Amino acid sequence: MNIFDIKQNNRKKIYFYIRKNNLATRQEIAYNLQLSLPTVTQNLEYLVKQGLINSNCKVSNNSGGRNPVAYSYVADAKVAIGLDITKHHIKSIIIDLDGNVVKYIYKRQDYRRDDEYLKILGETVEKIIESVQLDNKKILGVGIAMPGLINQEEGYVVDGRVIDNTGMSCKDFSKYIPHPTKLIHDSNASGFSEIWMSSEIHDAFYISLCNSVGGSVLLNDNVYMGDGLYSGEVGHLNLIPNGEPCYCGQKGCFDAYCNAERLAGYTGYDLDLFFHRLGQGDEKLQKVWDEYLDYLTVAVNDIRMLFGCTVILGGYVGAYMKDYMDVLYKKVDAKSPFGEDTSSYLIPCKNKIESVATGAALHFVEEFFRKLC
């Protein structure tokens, strides 16, 4: 580690100490981080100048002396924008450095592979920025999440059969977005947002039950990318040899049995209505749901055997799972080869509708923390 690294490291330590404690004095920081007072002072001045922390007067001081200056964390010193693109909608979100939602906008908009659609994307970003009169200098970047196999390093869609985006690049999608951008695979975005919000979980497998089924391997609070393309692509785990056709061209994939449309298709592609009628005791839907859970049980069991970690049920269907976990636990318990208690590792997602957009935005928050100062 050279002098520059040490200096940068100290600055990060101080910044994260204040972030964690929210309010801290110079003396506290120096004592707890084992740094000299001049080092702490110099860094605090820098961080205040950058607008990343504020200096306030501490309210209570029992010693009777001068009130020591306390420093507080500024969560909205920077913000990031996330877009969630699907076949029928664009969701946009602004989050601050704590992951708090500053603004969320849902727009019903069919995806189209043309310039008009790219303009709409640009307008969507512009609109959400204007809606909160955001200072452009605060914007870290725009994470753009979508279905498809994405080469994140090179920034293009390798296989995009779900919404016809194969071959499109980050440059294409950001043609009308004048900010730094990044393409992110939708399941990786939602999986990441889930683990980011769960301080008690560091490793997990996230199953995304959307109109296509995906997944994300989360290791040490990060997305495990494997060689870059297929990590977590559980939608194409073969559940039934020679089973029902999948959009990938194979037969019997997990996706073909557990995508959200498989349920919504019974209620005019309205998933909310499906669960509403299910809740009212509709017998036909009860049977459909029971069968769905049987297939999900096989996948959950396979994933648990592969990774042995927490398994999170997310995506559109995951958002409704809370009320049905006991039924699912019984089904998975019955298939467990080691008599394991399923409720000890299988959980429904915390984030609901905005998780993909949030995860896409979080990419820029994490990058900011990594490169801090």
Ligand SMILES: [Zn+2]
């Ligand atoms: Zn498939």
